[in-house]
Amino acid sequence: MRVIIAEIKKDVKILLAYPIEIVFWIISPLLWVVPLIFQGKALIGGLHSTAFSNLAGTGEYIPYVLIGGIFSTYMFTAVWSMGNALRNEMFYGTLEHILSSPVRPFYILLGKALYNSILSTFFVAVQISICVIFFGLTITLTRIIPIVFFLLLLMIGLYGVGFIAAALTLLIKESQGILHLFEYILFLFTPIRYPVEVHPITRAVSVFIPLTYALVALRGILLGIEFDFVKNSLVLLGLDAAIVPLGIWIFMRIEKRTKTKGTLAHY
Amino acid sequence: MLKGLVKLFKKKRKDEIKAVDGVSFEIKEGEIFGLLGPNGAGKTTLIKCISTLLIPDEGTATVGGYDINKDPLGVRRMIGVLTGGERSLYWKLTPVENLKYFAALYGVPRKKTAERIDYLLELMDLKNKARERVERLSSGMKQKLSIARTLIHDPPILLIDEPTLGLDPYFARFIRGFIKDELHTKLGKTILLTTHYMDEADELCERVAFMYNGKIKALDTPVLLKQSMPQEQVLEVKCLGDLDNEVFKHFRESVSLNIGKQDGLTYIRMNTENPEDLLSRVIDTVRERVKVLSVIVTSPTLEDVFVHLTGASLKDDYSQRPQNALRDR
Known part of the structure; x- marks a missing residue:
């Protein structure tokens, strides 16, 4: 536990050492959300679409996209931050020193994952505040508990995805390309901007991605769309149970491979 | 103790380089043992194998009673690795923050951490820079902080890779004096030191192994090697x-x-x-x-x-x- 806290503290302190980066974190939620709203308005010409309602279970396109945009932040910061975390350590020259300490890399990665969750929560809080203040999104206290419940289930699964992203960075060194690929795949196969029912392939692939179930549940809670609470919870739990060990296993395999090939500190 | 350690690196499909080629030797407790060889001799690869950052292809090493292949975490608890000099630190953090972080990684008890950091900053003459960001310290101070980082968990065995590489003569002399007088004589550490400076090996090491093309070519005290x-x-x-x-x-x-x-x-x-x-x-x-x-x-x-x-x-x-x-x- 101490290692995890030390890792979070270290990453937060390093982030705070870059004031411009903090300004970016404050401004970027706004820049991320507003285009989605404008896009929705331009396409639908109002707040309601009957055609959209047939696929999504709600005709409210803008709130639908807002929720997708806001909560997918967890996914993207997990992939980007975890993927870049080890690469940053390579650049600092500290990767070999943390990996030669008597701590399993899992705990270091877990610390980095929790740091990402803190960052994402801040990011999401700013986005929700913008939506509540400027775009009329309403959140009541009774909704917060199930939201937190599904967010926790989502985050656990994302740690698994983050471990895979970190492992791939360790393997291929240059993380930008693979992380962009991850991002585009997620945009394509999860209901961030549109219902995955739009195409049979997106629907088929989306069932393996935790974000799909989390978004269905979160939209259900926030927009009053009917959804199966138990089913979504259980599937998310099942995916978490599969993805986290898979992520750890992949990371351990790739760490061993880099130690065998002697490419651990290469970048 | 190293037994027949081999590390291969594949270059192309069939090309292989034996960076470490069947190396065996034993280092006595409390000894400064030098690995002397030119760049590319395999010294750093050997240090990385011993510090469990590389997995050897053959052979093994026992460090402080722990086998590098079977119990890498046990090995890591016993060693302090000084490599990379000033690049082994977080430049955006202060010396105290760096040392606190590594103290957590190395499992230094919370109650002892402050005391240990205080002692090391005093030892390395860095107390007045304790709260400044590392990026504002001179190269020599960063090197001193790297040493403090290596010693944070008070390891009995130190692996020191090219400790004076790129340092000015004055500071190189300080580092050599510190290794000999403080780490060896006062603190009684067992030290494996790699260098390609013969004077450094001659001055510091009780025994020296010549490494060339991944192999140990000779191993003895500097005096006996010269007499040979x-x-x-x-x-x-x-x-x-x-x-x-x-x-x-x-x-x-x-x-x-x-x-x-x-x-x-x-x-x-x-x-x-x-x-x-x-x-x-x-x-x-x-x-x-x-x-x-x-x-x-x-x-x-x-x-x-x-x-x-x-x-x-x-x-x-x-x-x-x-x-x-x-x-x-």
Whole structure:
């Protein structure tokens, strides 16, 4: 536990050492959300679409996209931050020193994952505040508990995805390309901007991605769309149970491979 | 204790480099043991295997009673690794924040952490810089902080890779003094030190292993290694100008010869039993080509022994082996 806290503290302190980066974190939620709203308005010409309602279970396109945009932040910061975390350590020259300490890399990665969750929560809080203040999104206290419940289930699964992203960075060194690929795949196969029912392939692939179930549940809670609470919870739990060990296993395999090939500190 | 350690690196499909080739030796408790060899000899690869950052292809090592293959976490608890110098720190954090972080990684008890950090900052004369960001410290201070980081968990065994590489002479002397007086004499650490500076190995190490092309070529105390030279004296001629190595072709039959070139100067070192006889021949050979600046007759250094055994030089400047190392056996 101490290692995890030390890792979070270290990453937060390093982030705070870059004031411009903090300004970016404050401004970027706004820049991320507003285009989605404008896009929705331009396409639908109002707040309601009957055609959209047939696929999504709600005709409210803008709130639908807002929720997708806001909560997918967890996914993207997990992939980007975890993927870049080890690469940053390579650049600092500290990767070999943390990996030669008597701590399993899992705990270091877990610390980095929790740091990402803190960052994402801040990011999401700013986005929700913008939506509540400027775009009329309403959140009541009774909704917060199930939201937190599904967010926790989502985050656990994302740690698994983050471990895979970190492992791939360790393997291929240059993380930008693979992380962009991850991002585009997620945009394509999860209901961030549109219902995955739009195409049979997106629907088929989306069932393996935790974000799909989390978004269905979160939209259900926030927009009053009917959804199966138990089913979504259980599937998310099942995916978490599969993805986290898979992520750890992949990371351990790739760490061993880099130690065998002697490419651990290469970048 | 190392037993038949082998580390291969695959270059292309079938090409393999044996960076470490069947290395075995034992380091005694409390000893400073030096691995001496030129760049690319395999020293750093060996350190990485011992520190569990690389997995060996064959063989094993036992460090503080733990096997590197079977119990890497046990090994890591016993060792402190000093490599990478100032790049091994977080520059955006202060020395105290860096040390606190590594104390957590190395499991230093919370209650002892502050006391330990205080002691190390005092030891390294960094107390007045404790709350400044590392990026604002001088190179020497960063190197000192790296040492403090290595010592944070008070490990009994230290792996030190090229501790004075790239440092100015004053600070290099400080580091050598610190390793010998503080780490070895006062704190009683067992130290494995790699270097390609013969003076450093001679000054610090109780025993030295010569490493070349991944293999241990010789292992003994510096005194006994030097005594193992067949010739007891060395003739060193320092010349102004560049000399073609081919000029010394005819000397190869009789002497072990090492030519170094640096800053427009050529250094010729020849191991010989009769420096007086050799001197006139050398002067005759070089006088028309370069200006002779000095002639010294001296005792063999560890470098002379290394050249004698491997035919290669330890120094970067004349590391274009084997062309510059015109040694005949």
